[in-house]
Amino acid sequence: MPGALGARALLALVWLLHWLPLPLLAALGVGLGRLLHALAGSRRRIALRNLELCRPDLPLAERRAIVRRHFAWLGRSLLERGLLWYASPARLRRLIRVEGDIGWGDRHPQQAVMWLVPHFIGMDVAGAASQLYQRRNVATIYQTQSNAVFDAAIRRGRLRFGQGDVFSRHDSALPLVRAIKRGMIFFNLPDMDFGLRDAAFVPFFGVPASTLLAPSRMARSLKMAVQPVVTEILPGGQGYVVRFGDPWPDWPTDDPEADARRMNAWIEQEILRCPSQYLWVHKRFKTRPGGQASLYD
Numbered sequence: 001m002p003g004a005l006g007a008r009a010l011l012a013l014v015w016l017l018h019w020l021p022l023p024l025l026a027a028l029g030v031g032l033g034r035l036l037h038a039l040a041g042s043r044r045r046i047a048l049r050n051l052e053l054c055r056p057d058l059p060l061a062e063r064r065a066i067v068r069r070h071f072a073w074l075g076r077s078l079l080e081r082g083l084l085w086y087a088s089p090a091r092l093r094r095l096i097r098v099e100g101d102i103g104w105g106d107r108h109p110q111q112a113v114m115w116l117v118p119h120f121i122g123m124d125v126a127g128a129a130s131q132l133y134q135r136r137n138v139a140t141i142y143q144t145q146s147n148a149v150f151d152a153a154i155r156r157g158r159l160r161f162g163q164g165d166v167f168s169r170h171d172s173a174l175p176l177v178r179a180i181k182r183g184m185i186f187f188n189l190p191d192m193d194f195g196l197r198d199a200a201f202v203p204f205f206g207v208p209a210s211t212l213l214a215p216s217r218m219a220r221s222l223k224m225a226v227q228p229v230v231t232e233i234l235p236g237g238q239g240y241v242v243r244f245g246d247p248w249p250d251w252p253t254d255d256p257e258a259d260a261r262r263m264n265a266w267i268e269q270e271i272l273r274c275p276s277q278y279l280w281v282h283k284r285f286k287t288r289p290g291g292q293a294s295l296y297d
Contacts, residue, residue, distance in 0.1 A: 003147075007153075018082030022080075025076075026080070026235075029075045029080060034072065036071050048067055054204070054271075073233055073276060084127075094239070098244065101227075104244070104246075105185050108225070112225070114225070115228075117190075118230065118278075121277045124231075125240040127158055127187060130164075131164070137165070140158070140188070142155075142158070194212065202264055207285055208285075208288075209264065213260055215252075215260075215263065216252040216263075220254070230245075
């Protein structure tokens, strides 16, 4: 991790690059992704292992091809972060296409709302869309960065239009609950392995995965409507798509584990539609049921 001076230099480069036309910026991002694929051996191996576990039906050559494409999208997402943080609202509106009912929460201002946003590489585009295309403030949880310069840049970028708030994953949930009760939409990232706390092992592509029960429990406790949201980066300079589904009519239920199963099944369907843009470099199966060996050794 670079120090403060290095972080400022990287952020200055991202700011400069955001002025480029998107087709050129995208090409540079693909080049960065190819470099990362070559150099980031540990993350490449994690991605391949995840695909081996989730898609054993695919030939090894096809899984490797998905990982190569994944790193290309990952490189794009890193360089194109500058667009989300610095581009004008008018330019972002030209680049981001919204499908589905992003304004459902606006039309139901008294209804608590949760957006379920799985870890597709372009997920931050959904955050920008939420500030451009609907009126309600949005709250989300983020991972505090060890580098204070990067941490401040992430917070600034996500709050640049003054709509909403971000809460550290390490803090109490009470400020977030209060924000939801004040009318903020909860932008929830539900599909990472955070250990056993408030989680259950439910299948993810047939593999037991530590899956958070908190989305179901919070939605039930606060009587929240739950909308699924998926992002996609389009090839070349075509921009981005954010798809808002209709609120799930029968989620949550009084069975958080069954809700977690349904949530994972939905995420699986979205991954099958766009396999190379899911965040395969995360150790989704890091936590194992008692006594089982690591799947990444």
